[in-house]
Amino acid sequence: MSRFALFDLDGTLADRQSALSDALTCLCRSRALSPEAEQWLRIQLVDRATIHDFALLRDVFGLEASAADLWQQYVDLMSAAVTCRPEVLEGLARLRAAAWTIGIITNGAGDIQRAKLAGTGLASLVDGVAASGDLEIRKPDRRLFELAATRCGVSLADGGWMIGDNPAGDIGGGHQAGLRTIWLRGRPWPDALPAAHHVVDDVTDAITILLNEISE
Ligand SMILES: [Mg+2]
Numbered sequence: 001m002s003r004f005a006l007f008d009l010d011g012t013l014a015d016r017q018s019a020l021s022d023a024l025t026c027l028c029r030s031r032a033l034s035p036e037a038e039q040w041l042r043i044q045l046v047d048r049a050t051i052h053d054f055a056l057l058r059d060v061f062g063l064e065a066s067a068a069d070l071w072q073q074y075v076d077l078m079s080a081a082v083t084c085r086p087e088v089l090e091g092l093a094r095l096r097a098a099a100w101t102i103g104i105i106t107n108g109a110g111d112i113q114r115a116k117l118a119g120t121g122l123a124s125l126v127d128g129v130a131a132s133g134d135l136e137i138r139k140p141d142r143r144l145f146e147l148a149a150t151r152c153g154v155s156l157a158d159g160g161w162m163i164g165d166n167p168a169g170d171i172g173g174g175h176q177a178g179l180r181t182i183w184l185r186g187r188p189w190p191d192a193l194p195a196a197h198h199v200v201d202d203v204t205d206a207i208t209i210l211l212n213e214i215s216e
Pocket residue numbers: 008009010011012164165166
């Protein structure tokens with residue numbers, strides 16, 4: 001088994017939900033948005049955000065600011081608010097020290113996902129990044145896994161691991177890509193989906209599993 005691991009970003013390595021809440025509070029205050037507009041944004045962005053959400057916000061609530069300005073402010077606020085716990089950064093550094101190749105595979109717009117990787121300190125710890133917005137291909141599509149592997153300089157044919165919190169996108173997609181999988185428990189598990197190889201409560205437990213893996 002090759003020492004190659006792909007990690008999901010939001011809800012796996014980084015806590016998007018608390019960052020989102022802080023960023024939206026800040027954005028809505030600075031733009032003096034109505035409570036209705038704030039509520040709308042919180043629902044609209046619950047899973048992911050793109051510039052189109054801000055174009056819609058602007059139209060629906062009659063804002064003067066351009067969608068590009070609103071989006072840029074959101075990207076800046078999110079990249080400042082999002083965090084990765086020190087023990088997670090440390091775990092990834094240990095994997096790299098043990099000759100693991102580490103990639104990020106994420107459903108999201110490329111600019112904000114890269115800003116978040118820089119803001120959390122993850123950018124310098126990974127070998128390659130594939131964001132769905134780059135190609136308009138989303139997990140569980142195997143092609144996004146192939147892109148991630150290529151950007152890491154490895155081949156899916158050599159195997160590896162996928163670690164994430166989304167059953168269909170991360171674990172189902174990982175299986176289809178021929179990877180072993182570790183699920184970060186939290187969401188309901190869909191009945192029809194084959195089980196992950198391991199299930200953990202914390203991403204640091206997943207890193208420990210990888211570190212204990214004896215190469216075959
Ligand atoms: Mg996730």
